[in-house]
Amino acid sequence: MKTVYKVMSSVALAGMIVGGVAWSNVQAANQATSKTEVSQSAxxxxxxxxxxxxxxxxxxxxxxxxxxxxxxxxxxxxxxxxxxxxxxxxxxxxxxxxxxxxxxxxxxxxxxxxxxxxxxxxxxxxxxxxxxxxxxxxxxxxxxxxxxxxxxxxxxxxxxxxxxxxxxxxxxxxxxxxxxxxxxxKTTEKATVLQPNLTRTSGNFSMTLKKANLVSTSSRLQFVIKGWEQNRNILFDFVDDQGNKIERLGGRGTDENNSQGDYYFDYILGGLSKETKSITIKPFTPEFEKPNATSGAFKVDSNGDLIKHYVKELEMTLQVK
Incomplete structure (x- = not known):
């Protein structure tokens, strides 16, 4: 056996993985779509x-x-x-x-x-x-x-x-x-494309939901964020109007593709059910194992779940129907 770090092409490691401890299981998308009456064209x-x-x-x-x-x-x-x-x-x-x-x-x-x-x-x-x-x-x-x-x-x-x-x-x-x-x-299902331009601000941190691309098998959200450098510990949960957590299938962000230095973030979530009326984005800061730390291992509760402190003024809701 030889020693390797690389479990995939280096491109796989290119993006900043954001919004949680790790990329969500793609299988969750299959589980989710089995519940959501996926469009036959998908x-x-x-x-x-x-x-x-x-x-x-x-x-x-x-x-x-x-x-x-x-x-x-x-x-x-x-x-x-x-x-x-x-x-x-x-x-x-x-x-x-x-x-x-x-x-x-x-x-x-x-x-x-x-x-x-x-x-x-x-x-x-x-x-x-x-x-x-x-x-x-x-x-x-x-x-x-x-x-x-x-x-x-x-x-x-x-x-x-x-x-x-x-x-x-x-x-x-x-x-x-x-x-x-x-x-x-590409599947023939016609996507629902929204440009909500919803903006929320807390201190020197500002986030704008610019675009949403929704199909029955996945949901893609584009954010533009200012002040990310000083607020790198802000992460995100996504829930529907019934309070169900929407699985993350991927996410990454960068400030390298625009002249203003804004950070663009691309989140890919699981598909929504036909009954879903809205998506709520819930920013939070995680608690670290070491008190007052700004990096390192996250602290978890007795169930092994991440301890989160939600930032209410940054919360936003996207109406999808």
Missing amino acids: VKSAPEAARVTQNGITLEISNVIYDGNLLSMKLDRSGSGFEGGLNSGKLDEKTGYYVMNKGAISEIDVLINGKPIEQFSGKSISSRPSLGMAPGSNDNSCYIQLSDASQLGGNLAAFPDKFQATVSIHLEGIEKPYTMNIPVE
């Missing part, structure tokens, strides 16, 4: 599963969905000769390196119409698409998810409505990558 028949077998290990990509906000594809591993889960490994305490198990994912690379995603819409990390993974239903499955950088300020390219994604997956201990060509086509 679940058009996906391309046939793509699979490759090498050294007794088979990888298969299926359930490909691109709804204009998020590209999600399910990855399954089968066969023999691997150890542990798809993303499993352990920390070598002597070297400080994380060592991946044999057959675990060590890297993922993606091409969009033959072009590496690192070159898709700009040279800087903040202008590139994000690439990430989320757990599946068992140790031998996960979800690969991609989103473009079009909501991060500037004139950055969105994914085309139809394209070919070439996915190369490197497994620890296997010499050659597993490469699969995946035809991708």
